[in-house]
Amino acid sequence: MNQSTPTTPTTPNQPGTEAAPARPLLARLKGIGPVVALVLLCIAGGLLNPDFATVDNLMNVLTRTAFIGIIAVGMTFVIVSGGIDLSVGSMAALIAGAMIVAMNALATGASPPGPVTIVLLGVALALAFGAVFGVVHGLLITHGKIEPFIVTLGTLGIFRAVLTWLSDGGALTLDFNLAESYSPVYYQSVLGVPIPVWVFALVAVAGAVILNRTAYGQHVQAIGSNEQVARYAAIRVDRTKVATYLLLGVCVAIATVLYVPRLGSATPTTGILWELEAIAAVVVGGTSLKGGAGRILGTVIGAILLSVIGNILNLTSIISVHLNAAVQGVVIITVAYLQRGRRQ
Amino acid sequence: MSLSVRFTQIVKEFGPVRVLHGVDFALEPGRVVGLLGENGAGKSTLMKILAGYERPTTGQLVVDGVERRFADAREAEALGIALIHQEFNLAEHLTIAQNIFLGHEKTRGLLLDRKAMSQEAAVYLEQVGLDVHPDTRVADLIVAEKQLVEIAKALSRKARLLIMDEPTASLSAGETRKLFALMARLKADGVTIVYISHKLDEMEAHTDEVVVMRDGKFVTRALTRDTDRRQMANLMVGRDVSDMFPPKRYAPADAPALLKVSGLTVPGWIEALDFEVRAGEILGFAGLVGAGRTEAFEAILGLRPRSAGRIEIGGKPVDIRSPRDAMRHGLNYLSEDRKGKGLHVDLGLRENLTMMTLERDARPWLDIKAGRAALTTAITDFGIRLRDPECAARSLSGGNQQKLALAKYLRSDPRVIVLDEPTRGVDVGAKRDIYTLIHRLAGEGRAVVVISSELIELIGLSHRVAVLHGGRLQTVLGPDQLTEDILISHATNTHEPIHAHDAHDTQSARH
Numbered sequence: 039m040n041q042s043t044p045t046t047p048t049t050p051n052q053p054g055t056e057a058a059p060a061r062p063l064l065a066r067l068k069g070i071g072p073v074v075a076l077v078l079l080c081i082a083g084g085l086l087n088p089d090f091a092t093v094d095n096l097m098n099v100l101t102r103t104a105f106i107g108i109i110a111v112g113m114t115f116v117i118v119s120g121g122i123d124l125s126v127g128s129m130a131a132l133i134a135g136a137m138i139v140a141m142n143a144l145a146t147g148a149s150p151p152g153p154v155t156i157v158l159l160g161v162a163l164a165l166a167f168g169a170v171f172g173v174v175h176g177l178l179i180t181h182g183k184i185e186p187f188i189v190t191l192g193t194l195g196i197f198r199a200v201l202t203w204l205s206d207g208g209a210l211t212l213d214f215n216l217a218e219s220y221s222p223v224y225y226q227s228v229l230g231v232p233i234p235v236w237v238f239a240l241v242a243v244a245g246a247v248i249l250n251r252t253a254y255g256q257h258v259q260a261i262g263s264n265e266q267v268a269r270y271a272a273i274r275v276d277r278t279k280v281a282t283y284l285l286l287g288v289c290v291a292i293a294t295v296l297y298v299p300r301l302g303s304a305t306p307t308t309g310i311l312w313e314l315e316a317i318a319a320v321v322v323g324g325t326s327l328k329g330g331a332g333r334i335l336g337t338v339i340g341a342i343l344l345s346v347i348g349n350i351l352n353l354t355s356i357i358s359v360h361l362n363a364a365v366q367g368v369v370i371i372t373v374a375y376l377q378r379g380r381r382q
Numbered sequence: 383m384s385l386s387v388r389f390t391q392i393v394k395e396f397g398p399v400r401v402l403h404g405v406d407f408a409l410e411p412g413r414v415v416g417l418l419g420e421n422g423a424g425k426s427t428l429m430k431i432l433a434g435y436e437r438p439t440t441g442q443l444v445v446d447g448v449e450r451r452f453a454d455a456r457e458a459e460a461l462g463i464a465l466i467h468q469e470f471n472l473a474e475h476l477t478i479a480q481n482i483f484l485g486h487e488k489t490r491g492l493l494l495d496r497k498a499m500s501q502e503a504a505v506y507l508e509q510v511g512l513d514v515h516p517d518t519r520v521a522d523l524i525v526a527e528k529q530l531v532e533i534a535k536a537l538s539r540k541a542r543l544l545i546m547d548e549p550t551a552s553l554s555a556g557e558t559r560k561l562f563a564l565m566a567r568l569k570a571d572g573v574t575i576v577y578i579s580h581k582l583d584e585m586e587a588h589t590d591e592v593v594v595m596r597d598g599k600f601v602t603r604a605l606t607r608d609t610d611r612r613q614m615a616n617l618m619v620g621r622d623v624s625d626m627f628p629p630k631r632y633a634p635a636d637a638p639a640l641l642k643v644s645g646l647t648v649p650g651w652i653e654a655l656d657f658e659v660r661a662g663e664i665l666g667f668a669g670l671v672g673a674g675r676t677e678a679f680e681a682i683l684g685l686r687p688r689s690a691g692r693i694e695i696g697g698k699p700v701d702i703r704s705p706r707d708a709m710r711h712g713l714n715y716l717s718e719d720r721k722g723k724g725l726h727v728d729l730g731l732r733e734n735l736t737m738m739t740l741e742r743d744a745r746p747w748l749d750i751k752a753g754r755a756a757l758t759t760a761i762t763d764f765g766i767r768l769r770d771p772e773c774a775a776r777s778l779s780g781g782n783q784q785k786l787a788l789a790k791y792l793r794s795d796p797r798v799i800v801l802d803e804p805t806r807g808v809d810v811g812a813k814r815d816i817y818t819l820i821h822r823l824a825g826e827g828r829a830v831v832v833i834s835s836e837l838i839e840l841i842g843l844s845h846r847v848a849v850l851h852g853g854r855l856q857t858v859l860g861p862d863q864l865t866e867d868i869l870i871s872h873a874t875n876t877h878e879p880i881h882a883h884d885a886h887d888t889q890s891a892r893h
Contacts (some may be wrong), residue, residue, distance in 0.1 A: 251747045253740035260737060263726045269685070270715070270723045271737045271790070272706040330728055 071376050072322055072339045075369070079346050087353040097232055099349045100342070101224075104234035105130075105293040106312060107341035110319035111245040112289030114337045115282040117320050118249070120262040120329030121179065121186040123283065126290050127312035128197035129171055133294040134304035135201040137164045138210045145213045153219040160220075160298075164291045171197075172287025176280030194313070202306040209305040217302040224299040234296045238338075241292060246334035248285075258282055262329025318366070319344055322373045343369065384411030384572045385446055385462055385542040387432065389600075392441035394427055401427050403598045404441065409543070414565060414575045416589035416606065418582075418618050420781075420809035424598040425578050429545045432576075433465035434458030456485070462542030466532045466549060472520045479503035479516040482535045506534035510564055526557040526671055533564065543574040548807055550584060554670035554835055555870055562588050580809055582611040583838065594618060615810050626814055627842035628821045632861075633662030638697060640829035641713065641798045643682060646691030651677040652853045655691070659798065659829035664820060666844030667833040668869050673850040675833045676718060679800050683708045683715050696797060709738065712797035716787055718806060718833070720780075724787045727776035731768070732757045734775050734786060739793045760789040765815050781812025788819065799823060800831040805839060817843060837866045851875045 084091035109126050116123050141160040144150060151159075171193070178189045204210065212220065226233050249255035257278045260268040269275050298304070321327060322343060323336030344366050351359045387409040394402040402424045409415055419425045430436040431443060434452030442449050445461055452458045455465070472481050479500045488495045488502070503516035512530040520528060529549060536544055546565075550558045565575055565588065577589055585592055585606065592609060594601040594617045602617060609617075615626075642658040651674040659665045667675045681688040684703040693700055695711045702708045705715065717723035725734050732753045740748065757771060764785040768778055775783060784804065791799065801820065805813045820843060824830050834840050840847050841864045849856045849872040856872040871877035 247747070251750075253744045253748065256733065256737070256740050256748065260726055260729065260733070263728050264722070266719075266723045267726050268737075270705055270717050272704070272709040272714075272794075273737070274704070274706055 072324060072336060072343055072373060075373065076339055076343045076346065079343065079350065083346065083350040083353070086350065086356065090350065090353050093230075095349070095353075097227075097230075097235065099345055100235045100238070101232045102349075103341050103345040104238040105297050106315045106319060106345070107238050107338060108241045108289050108293040108296075109286070109312060110316040110323075110337045110341050111241050111334055112286030113316045113320050114245065114323070114325055114332050114334055115249065115258055116186075116286050117317070117325055117327060118262045118329055118332040119258045119279055119282045120265065121279065121282065122317070122327075123175065123190045123286055124187065124313050125171075125175070125190040125194040125197055126286065126316055127309035128194045128201070129168070129287070129290050130294045130297065130309035130312060131304055131306070132197040132201045132204075133164050133167045133171075133291055134298050134308055135204050135210050136167055137161075137294070137298060138212050138302075138304055139204060141216055142213045145216055153216050156216060157220045157223075161295050164295050165288060168287035168289070168291025168294070169284055170287070171290075172284040173280060175287070176283035179283070180276040180279050198306065201304065201308070205305060207306065209303045212298065212302040217299065220299040221302070222299070224296060237292065237296060241289065242334055242338045249332070249334055254278065254281065259331060263331070315344065316341075318370050322370055324377060340373075385574055386411045387543065387574075388442075388444040389428065389432075390442040390444065392428065392431060392438045392443065394424075394431065394436065394598075395439045401598050402431075402438070405595070405598070405600050407593060407600045407603060409574060409576065411574050412569065412572050413590040414569055414577055414588060416585040416592040417576055417578045417595065418585065418592050418614055419595035420618055420811055423595040423618075423809075425595055426547060428595070429465060429547065429576065429578065432458070432543075433463050433545055435465065459539050459541075462540055463545070464536035464539055464541040464543070465545040465547065466529070466536060467547060470528050470532055472528055472531060474521040475519065477517045477519055478507065478514065478523075478531050478534075481520055481531060482506060482516075482538050484535075486539070502538070503534070506537050507531075509537055510534045511560055524671060526553050529553065529561070530564075541573060543576070544568065545576040545578070547578045548580070549577070550579060550581060554672070554873075555837065556670055556874060558584070580805075580807070580813070581836065582614050582810075585614060586611050618810055626810075627817055630845060630861075631662075631821070631825060632845055633660050633824070637661040637663065637827075639694075640696055641831070642694040642697075644692045644694075646678060646681065646693075647689045648674065648677055648681040648686060648853075649689050651686075652681065652688075652850075655850075655855050657848050657855065657858065659831055661797075661827045661829055662824050663846070664824050664830045664832060664844045666840035666847035667831060667850065668837065668840050668847050668873050669850035670873055671835070672852075673873070674853040675850055676802055678850070679715050679802065679831070679833070683713075709794050709796070712795075713800070714738075714791045714794060714796040714798070715800040716791045716802060716804070718803035720783055720787055720806070721776075725775050725783055725790070727783075728774055731766075731771060731773065731775055731778075731786060735760055735790050735793065737790060742794070756793075760786070764789045764819070779809075779812075781808040781815075784808050784816065785812065788816070792823075796828070798829045798831070800833070802833045803835065804832060805834075805836070837869050840864075840869065841866065849873050 089095055113123060113126065137160045140163050141156050144156045144159060150156070175189055175193065178184055179186045223233055228236060249258065257268065257273045260271070260273060261275055261278055265275060319341035320332070320337050321340070323333060323338070323340030325332030325336060347365050347369060348362045351357055351362050351365065357365060389405050389407055392402050392405040393400065405424070405428055417425050427436060431438050434455040434457050437451060443451065473484065476484070482503045483499045488498045500516045507514065507516060510530045510533050512527055512534065514523065514527060520531065523531065549561060553561060569575060579585060589606045591603055591605050592614060593603045596618065637660040639658040640661050644656045646652055646655040655678055657665070669675050677686060680686045682693060682702065683705050684707060685705065693702060695713055700711045702711065708714065721727050726737070735757050736743065736753045743749065743752065760766065761768070761771070766782050766785045768782060775786060778786065804820065805816055808816065820830055820832065832840065832843055844864070845861060847859045847864060847869065849859065849869060851873055852875070856875065859868060
């Protein structure tokens with residue numbers, strides 16, 4: 039706060055606040071739409087099936103939300119900066135595959151280290167892969183000057199094809215003993231809350247703090263709002279953009295690390311359509327696809343909202359569970375419709 | 383052929399805010415009427431009502447004796463009312479011809495008749511004096527040319543009343559002259575012209591009468607020939623603008639050069655430019671649009687490639703590759719394009735103000751409270767007028783946006799500050815504030831560069847003025863040479879060298 043900056047041109051009229059009008063109720067409620075929708079859905083769910091409103095079911099829903107939710111937190115950064123990443127589902131599949139292959143190789147090698155060490159090495163490898171993939175995306179987009187849509191459409195194909203090749207079209211399955219020591223990461227609870235939910239919460243809180251309370255987060259929003267203005271305001275635009283893709287890559291890796299112990303395998307269908315679910319969560323959460331502004335909390339609620347729909351359809355028989363995607367689609371369009379006025 | 387318009391008790395409210403308080407006056411046909419008023423006086427809103435972009439809350443708009451309430455701009459256009467916006471309404475990716483016929487495409491059967499459109503567009507382009515092929519993409523035009531395309535578009539819709547909102551804001555002196563010649567021709571054809579501008583010299587020279595608005599009300603009207611510039615300014619502001627420019631205080635002769643540029647070459651724009659600005663000095667940069675003033679400074683900042691040139695700040699050679707490097711060395715550049723490059727108009731005031739110093743101030747988390755306090759200080763220090771400190775930058779008037787931009791670019795406490803068109807689209811009151819501020823900056827020992835297309839501004843503000851023409855430095859004029867005539871002659875390269883020292887720069891630049 040250097041206040042040696044120049045001061046006071048004599049001002050003719052009294053500067054400052056002229057009778058600030060009361061902020062309209064609607065403006066203050068802005069962004070609350072998804073919360074209202076979520077609450078209404080939960081009430082409806084509870085009325086339709088008493089099993090819905092149980093702690094077990096709640097934890098079940100949150101655990102399933104964790105993968106998409108964690109990816110969506112990273113996706114929020116990319117979308118707020120004005121970018122997009124279509125490759126996250128394929129990236130998760132490839133990271134899962136690479137992780138399994140590497141861990142199996144370690145376990146069957148000469149004088150293998152202990153299973154916990156192997157799992158830790160696998161996790162480190164996954165995070166490294168996510169980071170590298172993200173940086174590659176970022177560099178192709180900034181220094182290569184290629185549209186993010188195109189870059190990640192390309193890697194979407196590449197990642198999945200490599201995984202399919204690795205698995206020879208079938209499944210890559212984690213060594214039984216390793217799966218045994220790895221599975222608590224998905225199935226264990228701490229203080230009654232499953233580990234994936236803890237991780238999801240941590241990632242979300244960290245994401246919210248970074249986006250709203252750091253210079254980096256403000257720069258991400260500034261770039262998405264108007265890249266030129268950001269460039270002229272001495273912001274390192276390219277570096278900031280690369281960092282958003284790096285962040286997303288790491289989020290995908292974290293999601294994958296939680297996902298692998300669930301089934302202990304990776305197949306060519308792993309992570310299919312995750313990119314669309316993650317993007318949908320971000321959009322339902324109130325972040326404009328045009329970039330510039332967004333809320334992590336909104337994204338978290340968006341992700342939960344979408345999986346609650348599936349959960350309710352599973353627990354009730356009013357609408358066939360096969361129509362899950364259709365109901366989600368209706369919700370996405372409705373939310374977008376309700377938010378359209380605020381994007382002026 | 384002409385069109386008469388009468389406003390009766392026009393009131394316009396945006397939500398709880400009333401911007402027009404019962405405006406009453408008539409526009410007589412076939413005249414050039416200057417509409418005067420500070421930013422926020424309601425000129426643009428009134429003209430948007432006339433052109434069908436807004437509807438009055440109450441009151442009547444009478445056109446040629448018939449009361450009208452336009453549902454949209456198309457209905458106004460059908461009567462021959464066209465508004466040339468401050469920001470152009472052109473589709474950048476389309477060609478000139480496509481833009482001119484946008485929404486009124488000529489067809490042959492189901493298909494577009496491109497040839498006919500191109501041919502007819504050429505006729506209108508000739509009328510406005512724009513010598514560019516109608517199939518040129520609008521994105522490839524410079525600002526002045528886009529303006530002419532807007533006018534050609536209006537002519538193609540058979541405009542009988544043309545509203546021009548700040549048409550010369552981004553035009554050079556020569557282009558401005560051409561525009562006024564065109565306005566005179568249109569007037570001779572019977573077109574009524576409403577001309578909105580902050581440039582009082584243009585009002586004085588090119589309007590038949592002026593209508594003054596203040597605070598959403600009609601104040602008075604007067605024949606231009608009976609009203610001089612100073613009276614106009616006083617009417618607009620509602621008080622005496624005794625002196626637009628503070629008295630000049632010259633930097634001491636031994637003040638060090640804070641910014642020294644030698645041999646700057648920017649491919650396609652600038653050839654071997656040398657200049658220096660000393661501590662406490664205000665150096666003006668004059669030139670026509672396309673002379674390369676903005677480009678020179680963008681290159682210094684590393685925003686465009688430079689093929690040669692040495693930059694020294696505070697006596698030390700520096701390697702600047704980005705605005706960030708420049709800021710680290712104490713050099714900031716505020717762009718002429720306030721909404722495109724200067725401010726995040728969709729973000730809040732605090733976010734804008736602190737944008738350039740976030741990393742410096744974060745520890746490591748941002749201190750939102752400190753940011754708010756800084757905004758409160760800036761609002762007072764820079765005289766920013768606003769309704770709600772939580773609003774987005776776009777809801778401020780032009781002058782207040784500019785003050786916010788200045789506050790933003792000064793927050794890092796630069797030694798050298800470059801201001802590109804610092805008063806573009808800014809009302810008289812805010813202009814004076816900004817001039818005072820610029821003087822203060824120099825008084826604090828900073829080096830200030832002001833790029834401007836307003837000669838009066840350069841003359842009133844600068845200690846010396848560098849004149850560029852076609853990417854070459856023509857001359858640097860000292861205090862005793864700062865007159866409009868001399869500036870224009872150098873900027874247009876029509877200067878007849880009289881004194882030997884004048885001739886020196888011109889000759890070396892040419893040969």
